[in-house]
Amino acid sequence: xxxxxxxxEEFSGNPTITCxxxxxxxxxxxxxxxxxxxxxxKELADNYR
Numbered sequence: 343x344x345x346x347x348x349x350x351e352e353f354s355g356n357p358t359i360t361c362x363x364x365x366x367x368x369x370x371x372x373x374x375x376x377x378x379x380x381x382x383x384k385e386l387a388d389n390y391r
Contacts, residue, residue, distance in 0.1 A: 357371060357372045357373055358370065358371055358372065359372065360390065362387050362390050362391060364387070365382055365383065365384040365387050366380055366381065366382050366387065367380070367381045367383070367386050367387050367390055368380050368381075369381075
């Protein structure tokens with residue numbers, strides 16, 4: 343099961359990608375280097391959904 347949501351066009355300059363998998367939220371920061379961090383939290387994952 344996969345669902346993708348997109349921000350409105352006015353937010354298109356945001357250099358981050360957020361993915362939610364189960365109870366994990368993964369944030370990718372895109373720049374000269376790619377940086378990612380994972381937060382494991384059911385409450386946070388549910389709020390992102």
